[in-house]
Amino acid sequence: MNRHEKAKNFKQVNHSVTKIDALQLALGKDSYVADFVPNDALIVKMLWSPHAHARIKKLDVSRAEKMPGVKAVLWYGNVPRIAHCTAGQGFPEPSPYDTFMFDKKVRFVGDRVAAVAAETEEQALAALEAIKVEYELLKPVFTLDEAMAPGAPVIHDEAEAHVPIPIPYEPKKNLVAHVACEAGSFAEGLKQADFKFDHTYETPYAQHCPIEPYTSMARIAPSGRIEITTSTQVPFHCRRIVAKTLDVPVQKIRVIKPRIGGGFGCKQEILLDDVTAMFALRTGRACLWQFNREETFRTGRTRHPFRIRLQAGVKKDGTITAINMEAINNTGAYGGHGLTVVSCAGSKVLPLYHCENIKFDGKSYYTNLPVAGAYRGFGATQAFFAMESLMDQMAEAIGMDPMKFRQINHIREGEGSPIFAALGEGREGTPMTVGSNALAECIVQGAEAIGWKNRKDWRGKTGRYRRGIGMACLMQGSSIPDIDMGAASIKINDDGSFNLLVGATDLGTGSDTVLAQIAAEELETTTDKMIVYSSDTDLTPFDVGAYASSTTYLSGEAVRKAAAHAKSQILATGAEMLGVLPEEVHCEDSAVVNSDGSKKVTYGDIAKYSLYQKNQYQIIGTASHITKKSPPPFAAHYAEIEVDTWTGFIKVLNYVSTIDCGTAVNPQLAEGQTEGGTLNGISYALTEEYLFDANGRMQNASFADYHIYSMRDRPPLNIILVPSYEETGPFGAKSVSEVSINGAAPAFANALYNATGARVREFPLTPEKVLKAIKAVEGKK
Amino acid sequence: MTKTDHTVNFTLNGEKKTFATRPDEKLLALLRREGYRGTKYGCGQGTCGACTVLLDGRATYACLLYAMQAEGRAVRTIESAGTFDNPSEFQKQLVAAGAVQCGYCIPGMVMSATALMETEAVLEDEIVKEYMDGNLCRCTGYEKIWVALRKTLDKQAAAPARARRKSSSKGSKK
Numbered sequence: 001m002n003r004h005e006k007a008k009n010f011k012q013v014n015h016s017v018t019k020i021d022a023l024q025l026a027l028g029k030d031s032y033v034a035d036f037v038p039n040d041a042l043i044v045k046m047l048w049s050p051h052a053h054a055r056i057k058k059l060d061v062s063r064a065e066k067m068p069g070v071k072a073v074l075w076y077g078n079v080p081r082i083a084h085c086t087a088g089q090g091f092p093e094p095s096p097y098d099t100f101m102f103d104k105k106v107r108f109v110g111d112r113v114a115a116v117a118a119e120t121e122e123q124a125l126a127a128l129e130a131i132k133v134e135y136e137l138l139k140p141v142f143t144l145d146e147a148m149a150p151g152a153p154v155i156h157d158e159a160e161a162h163v164p165i166p167i168p169y170e171p172k173k174n175l176v177a178h179v180a181c182e183a184g185s186f187a188e189g190l191k192q193a194d195f196k197f198d199h200t201y202e203t204p205y206a207q208h209c210p211i212e213p214y215t216s217m218a219r220i221a222p223s224g225r226i227e228i229t230t231s232t233q234v235p236f237h238c239r240r241i242v243a244k245t246l247d248v249p250v251q252k253i254r255v256i257k258p259r260i261g262g263g264f265g266c267k268q269e270i271l272l273d274d275v276t277a278m279f280a281l282r283t284g285r286a287c288l289w290q291f292n293r294e295e296t297f298r299t300g301r302t303r304h305p306f307r308i309r310l311q312a313g314v315k316k317d318g319t320i321t322a323i324n325m326e327a328i329n330n331t332g333a334y335g336g337h338g339l340t341v342v343s344c345a346g347s348k349v350l351p352l353y354h355c356e357n358i359k360f361d362g363k364s365y366y367t368n369l370p371v372a373g374a375y376r377g378f379g380a381t382q383a384f385f386a387m388e389s390l391m392d393q394m395a396e397a398i399g400m401d402p403m404k405f406r407q408i409n410h411i412r413e414g415e416g417s418p419i420f421a422a423l424g425e426g427r428e429g430t431p432m433t434v435g436s437n438a439l440a441e442c443i444v445q446g447a448e449a450i451g452w453k454n455r456k457d458w459r460g461k462t463g464r465y466r467r468g469i470g471m472a473c474l475m476q477g478s479s480i481p482d483i484d485m486g487a488a489s490i491k492i493n494d495d496g497s498f499n500l501l502v503g504a505t506d507l508g509t510g511s512d513t514v515l516a517q518i519a520a521e522e523l524e525t526t527t528d529k530m531i532v533y534s535s536d537t538d539l540t541p542f543d544v545g546a547y548a549s550s551t552t553y554l555s556g557e558a559v560r561k562a563a564a565h566a567k568s569q570i571l572a573t574g575a576e577m578l579g580v581l582p583e584e585v586h587c588e589d590s591a592v593v594n595s596d597g598s599k600k601v602t603y604g605d606i607a608k609y610s611l612y613q614k615n616q617y618q619i620i621g622t623a624s625h626i627t628k629k630s631p632p633p634f635a636a637h638y639a640e641i642e643v644d645t646w647t648g649f650i651k652v653l654n655y656v657s658t659i660d661c662g663t664a665v666n667p668q669l670a671e672g673q674t675e676g677g678t679l680n681g682i683s684y685a686l687t688e689e690y691l692f693d694a695n696g697r698m699q700n701a702s703f704a705d706y707h708i709y710s711m712r713d714r715p716p717l718n719i720i721l722v723p724s725y726e727e728t729g730p731f732g733a734k735s736v737s738e739v740s741i742n743g744a745a746p747a748f749a750n751a752l753y754n755a756t757g758a759r760v761r762e763f764p765l766t767p768e769k770v771l772k773a774i775k776a777v778e779g780k781k
Numbered sequence: 782m783t784k785t786d787h788t789v790n791f792t793l794n795g796e797k798k799t800f801a802t803r804p805d806e807k808l809l810a811l812l813r814r815e816g817y818r819g820t821k822y823g824c825g826q827g828t829c830g831a832c833t834v835l836l837d838g839r840a841t842y843a844c845l846l847y848a849m850q851a852e853g854r855a856v857r858t859i860e861s862a863g864t865f866d867n868p869s870e871f872q873k874q875l876v877a878a879g880a881v882q883c884g885y886c887i888p889g890m891v892m893s894a895t896a897l898m899e900t901e902a903v904l905e906d907e908i909v910k911e912y913m914d915g916n917l918c919r920c921t922g923y924e925k926i927w928v929a930l931r932k933t934l935d936k937q938a939a940a941p942a943r944a945r946r947k948s949s950s951k952g953s954k955k
Contacts, residue, residue, distance in 0.1 A: 022881040023876050509883075676882065711913045
């Protein structure tokens with residue numbers, strides 16, 4: 001059977017089954033962390049640093065401790081000082097241990113100084129006012145150039161700062177990470193080129209903006225254990241990191257993840273839970289800490305700003321002879337994800353196009369600005385802006401249609417890239433050849449939908465409003481090979497329903513539904529028979545959590561294997577009940593059926609038999625999964641814009657977002673992921689950025705001043721799922737969630753050029769920037 | 782809640798209620814501590830719409846409104862919109878369209894749409910967008926929310942006039 005034909009026979013997978021928690025959420029039922037907080041919970045508030053870089057000379061909390069309603073105050077003088085990393089990554093982390101619960105030094109505006117737990121929010125806020133702090137101001141570091149300069153102020157001068165694995169880390173130079181590789185010879189490759197390029201691109205700070213802010217509630221269970229209910233993408237990493245930070249055994253902590261109100265990477269970070277847990281230990285009370293929106297902007301995690309220098313050479317026939325990417329990210333005041341994000345700028349971007357001579361050099365630097373972390377796209381977003389902008393320039397230089405230039409160069413099924421082997425996360429990567437790849441089809445279908453054949457050169461365009469069409473090709477990965485692990489258990493109930501227990505963390509993506517479909521497909525039953533529980537460190541098997549586009553591909557395969565394990569038991573018991581050999585039966589429509597279809601027993605009957613009647617046991621399947629591959633989903637994006645050459649305003653007329661995510665386990669949810677990622681990318685490309693004052697304080701920490709797209713802003717979006725079949729994924733699936741955010745910035749930059757001849761290498765493409773670039777073009781005429 | 786001598790009286794989802802409050806308490810905080818937790822905190826700045834309730838039929842940010850400002854008025858929350866057995870048409874359409882991702886914004890969206898449907902006779906796209914512009918969503922790209930809403934509105938527009946009048950009289954907008 002042809003692989004694509006296989007997908008047509010699925011009964012649960014590749015169907016738009018209703019998202020299992022959708023009605024519960026639409027009705028407003030208790031679902032999120034804050035909905036489970038008892039009315040008598042203490043309220044936690046933090047005193048944040050008003051300075052970008054300072055040493056605390058004196059901190060006096062004695063008045064605050066005596067204020068009405070105050071139950072406890074935490075500061076560096078009364079908590080353990082344990083260097084750790086807040087990034088929720090595998091263990092040991094490829095990130096520096098450079099963070100303390102509280103420290104004598106503050107490193108950005110929004111760093112922790114002291115925390116109060118009080119009976120009411122008002123009392124907690126009043127107590128913060130009563131804390132006296134004397135600072136010794138230190139010279140701050142705000143730019144990459146300042147961070148790299150010889151003799152620059154050292155942001156992490158504490159003795160404890162170290163990385164737990166052997167990778168370059170030089171805090172005395174503010175250097176968080178350095179990774180480099182070369183395949184072939186860039187210098188030799190450049191010599192073969194007819195045209196050479198050398199450009200530098202800049203990308204801004206941005207925030208994930210989940211509508212639910214970071215929220216954590218901790219309390220002491222009747223058993224004396226610490227129970228943390230938290231808005232996390234990484235419950236198991238949360239447990240491990242809180243245990244380390246508080247110096248309590250992992251055994252003493254339970255982390256519960258209820259429904260999450262969006263994350264997009266920012267909740268892959270342990271930013272609140274050490275404090276709520278410590279307050280619970282100190283007070284014996286339930287303690288709630290919810291960031292307000294301003295705190296979510298200032299102290300929450302952000303997207304790394306990058307400076308990317310891209311050099312390349314191309315022959316007249318369209319052969320790319322050499323690429324050199326020098327990517328430097330600003331990781332802000334703490335270094336979690338600094339290395340991995342800069343690595344992904346190379347590893348998720350450079351394999352996309354054939355080139356025998358590729359060089360990559362990635363660095364991450366500290367500054368005294370907000371802390372960057374994981375954000376959907378994870379370095380690829382920033383690097384694709386550079387790569388795809390340059391692809392258009394190369395195409396123009398050789399006089400080739402930019403779509404054709406991509407078509408002749410992009411990676412194909414069965415091909416590898418030296419980059420896959422060279423760039424991993426804190427170690428060498430994993431060699432890989434690409435399996436499923438429908439990029440060629442994505443390019444064709446997207447071009448048709450946008451009307452690419454009517455695209456005209458900018459030089460003929462006149463008038464105030466000028467239209468342009470631009471494109472970008474993209475890839476990402478599906479989980480981190482050899483590092484990520486997901487596990488699942490599935491057990492049968494009396495009526496033939498199943499409890500599916502997964503550590504995989506649905507943060508609003510619909511992964512509980514997708515995993516239920518995968519289990520139901522394997523078990524030959526229906527998705528509505530699945531009761532999914534995710535995730536709880538006491539009750540569900542381990543999973544690294546929701547990041548690196550891993551849940552469908554990696555956790556999904558763990559679920560499929562666990563379901564197969566349960567199925568083997570169902571078949572054995574069914575055969576026993578039918579009085580035939582296990583080889584003579586198969587599963588069909590929630591029943592075990594003999595070979596000629598004359599006898600059958602339902603799953604409900606099998607469950608009752610196995611639980612109550614004879615040779616009793618619990619039918620339960622369990623499995624873990626790791627992967628040797630990280631199959632890229634591919635995408636081609638196309639944008640048609642209209643530029644107002646008087647104001648620089650870009651109006652999006654049409655946006656086409658194609659995606660090859662293998663088998664779409666739930667096409668409707670896969671579309672939803674693609675729509676959401678695409679619009680977030682559009683919003684990011686056109687309007688979103690952090691603005692700072694001279695002291696490193698973010699000036700626009702609200703939705704009034706940091707604009708994210710609303711329903712009225714939304715341009716016409718055309719989402720096209722292009723099927724392929726990934727042999728290594730569950731029922732042909734690979735990832736869907738991240739790749740779509742990468743396209744808008746380069747597609748718009750290319751469309752702007754196509755409209756006006758203006759090339760902007762820095763976004764967001766605000767009217768000011770666009771107008772300046774247009775004027776520069778007009779000036780040259 | 783610390784001890785207080787203040788109370789506020791308002792109609793909540795059709796029932797007359799009296800609550801102890803303080804002059805500085807926001808309506809959102811009062812609702813949530815009284816068990817009406819479908820109304821969400823998203824920004825506290827009146828910008829995201831997760832806390833949208835109806836105040837005398839008008840969509841209002843409960844995070845900005847002082848509880849005592851609701852004195853004598855009619856407040857409606859998401860809890861009045863539908864139940865598992867009897868979800869509202871928009872809730873049904875949201876579920877069917879796959880429009881509920883993380884779902885945190887959805888109760889607010891439902892309340893804004895309710896205000897729209899009960900107030901406006903003409904439901905053209907521009908008017909609809911005006912009503913929904915104050916409700917931010919970061920998951921969906923608004924595509925499927927839009928589809929669900931448009932289907933709901935078109936269904937309402939096609940309904941017999943008598944049913945429409947009945948549904949709008951539910952709104953206490955006077």
